Amino acid sequence: MNSIKLSKRQEEILHIVREDGPITGKQIADRLSLTRATLRPDLAILTMAGNLEAKPRVGYFINPQSAFKQDAASLASQLVGDYKAHPIVVPKSASVYDAIVQIFLEDVGTLYAVDKNGQLAGVISRKDLLRAAIGNSNLEELPVSVIMTRMPNVITVSPDETLLEAGKKLIQNHIDSLPVVREVDQENQLYEVIGRITKTTITRAYVELLDY
Amino acid sequence: MNSIKLSKRQEEILHIVREDGPITGKQIADRLSLTRATLRPDLAILTMAGNLEAKPRVGYFINPQSAFKQDAASLASQLVGDYKAHPIVVPKSASVYDAIVQIFLEDVGTLYAVDKNGQLAGVISRKDLLRAAIGNSNLEELPVSVIMTRMPNVITVSPDETLLEAGKKLIQNHIDSLPVVREVDQENQLYEVIGRITKTTITRAYVELLDY
The missing domain is CATH 3.10.580.10 (CBS-domain)
Structure with a gap:
């Protein structure tokens, strides 16, 4: 299970990519009123953790293999x-x-x-x-x-x-x-x-x- | 639940997009040694059914919302x-x-x-x-x-x-x-x-x- 606890900004990035991906780093930065440089560590973490995938000239998109695990993980957190x-x-x-x-x-x-x-x-x-x-x-x-x-x-x-x-x-x-x-x-x-x-x-x- | 029964070719397309998406219609056609025209009805069905999403100048990618449902549906079909x-x-x-x-x-x-x-x-x-x-x-x-x-x-x-x-x-x-x-x-x-x-x-x- 993906056990990394995401920051609020990382959750926001995932939300944007889930709704509007594939989307470039520049576009995500604009949506959040941040610079690309500020966002780079977050995007690196989300990509390393397997939540996002990146492709040259396309941008960031949700890793389809991880989409199931993320939803199942949220179901697993039902109390x-x-x-x-x-x-x-x-x-x-x-x-x-x-x-x-x-x-x-x-x-x-x-x-x-x-x-x-x-x-x-x-x-x-x-x-x-x-x-x-x-x-x-x-x-x-x-x-x-x-x-x-x-x-x-x-x-x-x-x-x-x-x-x-x-x-x-x-x-x-x-x-x-x-x-x-x-x-x-x-x-x-x-x-x-x-x-x-x-x-x-x-x-x-x-x-x-x-x-x- | 997505209850449309997919053809073998549609399953192949989903597999390709899951592995290598976002990917253009042309690239999918090449991988299957078919023409784009032959593939067009299959891509239309997969997009209408919500399995795939398409974006201009990007191509086809797995709908992240549907990824969970597809995996859960296959788990639901465990016998x-x-x-x-x-x-x-x-x-x-x-x-x-x-x-x-x-x-x-x-x-x-x-x-x-x-x-x-x-x-x-x-x-x-x-x-x-x-x-x-x-x-x-x-x-x-x-x-x-x-x-x-x-x-x-x-x-x-x-x-x-x-x-x-x-x-x-x-x-x-x-x-x-x-x-x-x-x-x-x-x-x-x-x-x-x-x-x-x-x-x-x-x-x-x-x-x-x-x-x-």
């Missing part, structure tokens, strides 16, 4: 905060039976358990519930805190991470759901749950990305 | 057959207990049930198993055929559909998994199960698409 769904939470003292009822009522695959201050205590998957259901006779007495994946072993995501980073966490950790959290107290690892990102979120983003 | 995972199947006479064991052994979310000829009979989700587990005392006696989603109500996908079409089916039908099938007998709706596409497959494709 978790903009895509997160509403989190479905239960108290960590809730029974496994009540958790199963919630799974069906809310039509979700994963529940988040919270402590009495409303902070993330654990995550409960359909498989956790299934394992409990076949191994225990009294699901109404068994609290979810016994069967859940507990903090600090829960993989979370913050609202300012990208959807791409969230997708990687789902794949690499073989999980279906990530609680979107806001840090309340770093030292004690206290997190408020403010959303969820699931493989459904990512599948929907994939369809949106390609289906225009 | 289910190339992405499918191995299907995990159980006989439709298997017990719910055995199906739950399979879910944990194979680490999958959905099982496909087959009849005695090996053809698709139904689909069993974690929620189907969970519902059965809390409602029944003897899971070893209960066959999965009682709790599964049965044919012809199962949504399937064929290996020559695109991953985008598979993603849409998952989202639109609120399901996690699609059996990839090959038709054995259309009239009697008999299908052989040859793979699976899940939200995990699509999430992995999303990450691959953006993480270069």
